[in-house]
Amino acid sequence: MKKIESVRNINTDRISSIIMLIIVGTFASQLIGRTFTQYGILFPKVILTILVALSIGLLIKSWVAPELREISKEENKIKIVVGIVIMIIWIWTISLLGFLTSSIIWFAVLGFYISERKNLSSFLFIISAVFCMTILFWFIFHKILLVPFPRGIFV
Amino acid sequence: MGGKNHPFSHREGKMDGNIYITALTNLLNIKILILIFLGAAGGMVAGALPGITATMSVALLIPFTFTMDPIAGLVTLGAIYCGAIYGGCFSAILINTPGTPSSIGTCFDGFPMAKQGRAEEAIAGATTASVVGGIFGTFVLLFLSPFLADQALKFGPPEYFWLGIFGLTIIASLTAKSIIKGLIGGMFGVLLSTIGIAPIGGDVRFSFGQPALQGGVSLIPALIGFFCIPEVLNMIGTAHKITQRIPLSKKRKGVFLSTAAKVLKMPVTLLRSMIIGVIVGIIPGAGGNIANLVAYNETVRASKHPEKFGTGMLEGVVSTESANNAEVEGSLVPLLTLGIPGAPPAAVLFGALMLHGLRPGPELFAVHTTFVYTFIISLFFANIMMLFIGIFGGRMMARAISATPVKLLAPFIVFLCIIGSYAIRNQMLDVVTMFGLGLAGYGLKKLGFHPGPIVLGIILGPIIEEGFVQSLLIGKAWTIPWTIFFVNPISVILIILCILSASWPFVSPKIEKIRDNLAKARRMKRSES
Numbered sequence: 191m192k193k194i195e196s197v198r199n200i201n202t203d204r205i206s207s208i209i210m211l212i213i214v215g216t217f218a219s220q221l222i223g224r225t226f227t228q229y230g231i232l233f234p235k236v237i238l239t240i241l242v243a244l245s246i247g248l249l250i251k252s253w254v255a256p257e258l259r260e261i262s263k264e265e266n267k268i269k270i271v272v273g274i275v276i277m278i279i280w281i282w283t284i285s286l287l288g289f290l291t292s293s294i295i296w297f298a299v300l301g302f303y304i305s306e307r308k309n310l311s312s313f314l315f316i317i318s319a320v321f322c323m324t325i326l327f328w329f330i331f332h333k334i335l336l337v338p339f340p341r342g343i344f345v
Numbered sequence: 346m347g348g349k350n351h352p353f354s355h356r357e358g359k360m361d362g363n364i365y366i367t368a369l370t371n372l373l374n375i376k377i378l379i380l381i382f383l384g385a386a387g388g389m390v391a392g393a394l395p396g397i398t399a400t401m402s403v404a405l406l407i408p409f410t411f412t413m414d415p416i417a418g419l420v421t422l423g424a425i426y427c428g429a430i431y432g433g434c435f436s437a438i439l440i441n442t443p444g445t446p447s448s449i450g451t452c453f454d455g456f457p458m459a460k461q462g463r464a465e466e467a468i469a470g471a472t473t474a475s476v477v478g479g480i481f482g483t484f485v486l487l488f489l490s491p492f493l494a495d496q497a498l499k500f501g502p503p504e505y506f507w508l509g510i511f512g513l514t515i516i517a518s519l520t521a522k523s524i525i526k527g528l529i530g531g532m533f534g535v536l537l538s539t540i541g542i543a544p545i546g547g548d549v550r551f552s553f554g555q556p557a558l559q560g561g562v563s564l565i566p567a568l569i570g571f572f573c574i575p576e577v578l579n580m581i582g583t584a585h586k587i588t589q590r591i592p593l594s595k596k597r598k599g600v601f602l603s604t605a606a607k608v609l610k611m612p613v614t615l616l617r618s619m620i621i622g623v624i625v626g627i628i629p630g631a632g633g634n635i636a637n638l639v640a641y642n643e644t645v646r647a648s649k650h651p652e653k654f655g656t657g658m659l660e661g662v663v664s665t666e667s668a669n670n671a672e673v674e675g676s677l678v679p680l681l682t683l684g685i686p687g688a689p690p691a692a693v694l695f696g697a698l699m700l701h702g703l704r705p706g707p708e709l710f711a712v713h714t715t716f717v718y719t720f721i722i723s724l725f726f727a728n729i730m731m732l733f734i735g736i737f738g739g740r741m742m743a744r745a746i747s748a749t750p751v752k753l754l755a756p757f758i759v760f761l762c763i764i765g766s767y768a769i770r771n772q773m774l775d776v777v778t779m780f781g782l783g784l785a786g787y788g789l790k791k792l793g794f795h796p797g798p799i800v801l802g803i804i805l806g807p808i809i810e811e812g813f814v815q816s817l818l819i820g821k822a823w824t825i826p827w828t829i830f831f832v833n834p835i836s837v838i839l840i841i842l843c844i845l846s847a848s849w850p851f852v853s854p855k856i857e858k859i860r861d862n863l864a865k866a867r868r869m870k871r872s873e874s
Binding site for chain 2: 202203205206209210213217220226227228229230231232233234236237238240241244245247248251257259264265266267269270273274277278280281284285289293296297298300301302304305306312316319320323324327331335337338339340
């Protein structure tokens with residue numbers, strides 16, 4: 191396993207302020223060309239104005255007294271990205287395969303992926319643990335608490 | 346249950362000196378005691394599962410009480426309510442995910458304690474604080490109900506507005522390192538809370554063309570996403586470094602007793618947090634989610650070492666847990682005396698009372714006196730049983746989570762997150778929202794944003810907006826509408842509290858400096874003399 195130990199400092203204040211200004215812009219664009227009642231839109235406008243002022247304040251601070259943070263330290267970014275992709279597929283396949291089936295598959299895949307030892311015994315351990323946990327919780331929520339989990343091709 | 350063993354039907358309406366004895370006699374019934382035990386244990390398990398809130402726990406279990414008599418049914422639901430609020434501390438401490446919104450503050454110091462191998466100590470502290478808080482709240486409910494309920498009714502829209510703003514000032518304590526980022530996070534949370542239909546006017550705002558967003562951002566998926574997903578991603582990214590997320594607690598004899606003794610040696614923290622919990626509980630609309638954060642904020646402000654909070658301070662766990670359990674009984678004060686629920690789970694209890702043919706309000710005390718006092722005193726029993734359940738169950742849970750390797754724990758948390766966010770409204774959109782906000786939370790965390798202010802903004806946003814807009818509408822009758830925010834005595838008190846709370850992180854270091862200088866000067870004088 192390749193260890194990522196590099197440490198890089200970035201100006202988080204500047205990045206944060208720019209991201210916030212983009213978010214505010216995106217929200218503000220929703221107000222253009224639409225009519226609202228006076229009291230329906232007053233409060234969001236106040237909040238957007240405050241957010242713009244604070245973001246500009248943070249942008250100015252990023253030059254005057256910037257906060258520098260170590261962005262990567264002892265963290266395996268590839269694992270994080272692959273983990274995110276597995277979780278996205280997990281959520282996406284719930285409606286296709288059914289809640290229980292997709293949970294058993296992707297729970298096991300994620301567990302096996304982050305496991306250090308990738309051998310048969312580790313695989314069998316993960317599969318058996320995943321099977322027991324998912325079935326137990328599915329039974330509690332679906333059969334006792336009557337939560338109607340999505341069904342797909344399977345359960 | 347019925348006939349001779351039906352305490353409600355035989356003893357209602359008697360208000361004399363023996364009312365407490367009669368209520369106790371009703372409770373000292375093996376069937377009732379078993380129901381209280383099962384209710385507290387069941388509530389605790391439900392509360393420990395992220396996404397299953399106290400409100401949901403009580404609501405889900407109401408049907409099981411249909412066939413019981415009113416006392417047995419309501420006593421069980423009361424125990425579930427107490428247990429669920431307490432149970433939230435387990436997941437907050439062990440996996441950094443508040444089981445209920447009432448345990449958000451418990452994550453701040455509880456999880457760092459667990460990471461240091463002090464999970465059992467954190468759970469013991471939370472258990473003791475919860476039990477003490479619950480018993481204190483029950484005393485208040487028993488003796489001060491009518492007076493306190495009257496005071497709570499004096500809160501109008503301007504007072505709610507200032508109460509919300511006061512809640513937001515907590516950000517200053519949560520993010521002392523970068524207050525501007527804390528404020529941006531809080532405002533971002535408030536902005537997220539404005540998505541959906543406006544409370545006044547009915548306009549659809551920021552739906553981005555998605556009909557599903559008209560209902561707004563659901564609190565629980567947001568809460569789970571912001572707190573849980575960043576932690577899972579952190580686990581995945583560092584899985585090659587660590588095999589266990591939480592180190593196994595060292596086997597220490599008497600850890601519960603020694604921690605309980607430590608907690609009881611914090612009477613000021615306990616009392617302050619419990620009073621905050623009761624007051625916030627009594628105010629209709631403000632629940633344990635606000636109580637625990639306000640109590641945490643005040644504990645940090647009052648501490649001589651505020652910088653140590655967030656690193657594993659037992660005092661932080663004690664403040665939040667004593668406040669949220671005292672809030673349970675606080676929320677029952679307006680419910681029982683005025684028929685106005687103080688918090689969402691109390692609103693569900695309102696429904697349960699109605700189902701059993703009991704109308705909450707003054708009539709309840711006048712006509713069904715024995716029932717009311719039996720119910721109130723049952724909360725003592727529920728809290729005491731919580732202590733025993735917590736001692737044994739807490740240790741088991743801590744050991745189980747500690748022994749679980751990261752390769753199982755991380756995907757298991759994702760699995761719980763999906764269940765928790767889906768079960769709220771049975772909508773896949775909530776799961777997507779949870780995950781999307783979780784990813785956003787991870788990115789924001791990397792940029793130095795704390796999830797606390799964002800979640801606080803989402804919780805307080807609707808309270809502030811409603812207070813703000815309703816006040817302005819009422820203020821239309823005034824020459825200058827804005828003055829409505831500043832004229833009522835309660836508003837003035839809240840404004841002063843807001844100013845004090847917001848300015849405290851800036852003022853307290855200066856006060857400390859002056860104190861140090863004075864002490865130095867005194868020492869110099871002494872050495873000279």
